[in-house]
Amino acid sequence: MRDEALEPADLYDRNMRVVDVGGGTGFCTLGIVKHVDAKNVTIIDQSPHQLAKAKKKEALKEFKD
Numbered sequence: 001m002r003d004e005a006l007e008p009a010d011l012y013d014r015n016m017r018v019v020d021v022g023g024g025t026g027f028c029t030l031g032i033v034k035h036v037d038a039k040n041v042t043i044i045d046q047s048p049h050q051l052a053k054a055k056k057k058e059a060l061k062e063f064k065d
């Protein structure tokens, strides 16, 4: 379901720069980093607690917040 939801974003290049607004714990971001390098992904969220959970995910260790 996550992959289907991301299809309209047309993430076709690993060097794209992506902002995941309301990224929370990074569930959707895990789908984004299948297509885009994590270092090019920025997660914005109003909850530092949610972001702390995202930071613990190995696949997201290089994302920016």
Ligand SMILES: C[S@@+](CC[C@H](N)C(=O)[O-])C[C@H]1O[C@@H](n2cnc3c(N)ncnc32)[C@H](O)[C@@H]1O
Pocket (backbone or CB within 6 Å): 021, 022, 023, 024, 025, 026, 027, 028, 029, 044, 045, 046, 047, 050
């Ligand atoms: C339903 S959760 C979705 C989280 C994530 N996208 C996922 O795939 O699991 C919505 C998130 O939006 C964040 N949020 C809500 N209002 C916000 C705002 N005004 N600015 C930034 N983040 C916000 C919440 O803290 C929450 O983490």
